[in-house]
Amino acid sequence: QVQLQESGPGLVKPSETLSxxxxxxxxxxxxxYWSWIRQPPGKRLEWIGSIFFSGSTYYNPSLKSRLSISGDxxxxxxxxxxxxxxxxxxAVYYCARDVRIGWELGWFDPWGQGTLVTVSx
Amino acid sequence: xIVLTQSPATLSLSPGERATLSCGASQSLSSNYLAWYQxxxxxxxxxxxxxxxxxxxxxxxxxxxxxxxxxxxxTISRLEPEDFAVYYCLQYGNSLTGRTFGGGTxxxxx
Numbered sequence: 631q632v633q634l635q636e637s638g639p640g641l642v643k644p645s646e647t648l649s650x651x652x653x654x655x656x657x658x659x660x661x662x663y664w665s666w667i668r669q670p671p672g673k674r675l676e677w678i679g680s681i682f683f684s685g686s687t688y689y690n691p692s693l694k695s696r697l698s699i700s701g702d703x704x705x706x707x708x709x710x711x712x713x714x715x716x717x718x719x720x721a722v723y724y725c726a727r728d729v730r731i732g733w734e735l736g737w738f739d740p741w742g743q744g745t746l747v748t749v750s751x
Numbered sequence: 752x753i754v755l756t757q758s759p760a761t762l763s764l765s766p767g768e769r770a771t772l773s774c775g776a777s778q779s780l781s782s783n784y785l786a787w788y789q790x791x792x793x794x795x796x797x798x799x800x801x802x803x804x805x806x807x808x809x810x811x812x813x814x815x816x817x818x819x820x821x822x823x824x825x826t827i828s829r830l831e832p833e834d835f836a837v838y839y840c841l842q843y844g845n846s847l848t849g850r851t852f853g854g855g856t857x858x859x860x861x
Contacts, residue, residue, distance in 0.1 A: 674854055735845070735849070737798060
């Protein structure tokens with residue numbers, strides 16, 4: 631059974647770079663898409679971006695200029711970097727396996743339990 | 752972007768009662784590409800239903816999904832103590848319209 635665990639600093643200063651890692655256990659990151667999703671306090675869940683094991687990435691247009699998602703097959707990990715953060719980036723960040731239906735977008739399953747990142751000086 | 756509207760925002764019920772949650776889409780969903788999730792505090796969101804009515808692996812049959820086009824429903828036939836949680840819907844499918852979540856319905860103990 632695939633399990634995901636997010637890790638990284640819980641506090642980031644404004645204008646700095648938020649860096650998170652998702653460790654996948656019970657399965658390989660090969661042959662799958664993986665996504666990052668976030669939920670700011672009191673707001674909706676928002677898809678951030680996805681990566682395929684080959685390295686192809688797909689980003690939310692609203693975050694694209696600040697976002698980088700990468701994968702490390704040797705460690706079975708997916709990483710997220712979001713630069714120039716502001717208070718609006720304060721959120722619980724989740725990683726999840728991104729299910730595809732042929733060439734169409736599918737649902738997310740399973741998810742990690744999430745990690746809260748607060749942007750504050 | 753397709754906007755999903757969930758109602759009610761909060762549902763106050765007792766264990767054993769039936770819960771009916773709604774999710775409305777701003778435009779018709781192709782192939783009824785809608786999923787439902789359960790989220791309990793501190794836990795990972797859990798996939799319940801995909802393709803509007805297909806239960807995910809291991810999900811009890813008291814959870815059922817229905818609907819098509821723009822109107823979808825998640826029904827919990829008899830609430831168990833562990834079912835009190837927040838429920839979200841997600842629409843997916845078309846890469847041009849992307850994937851969006853509803854605002855959530857909290858099912859709380861009355």
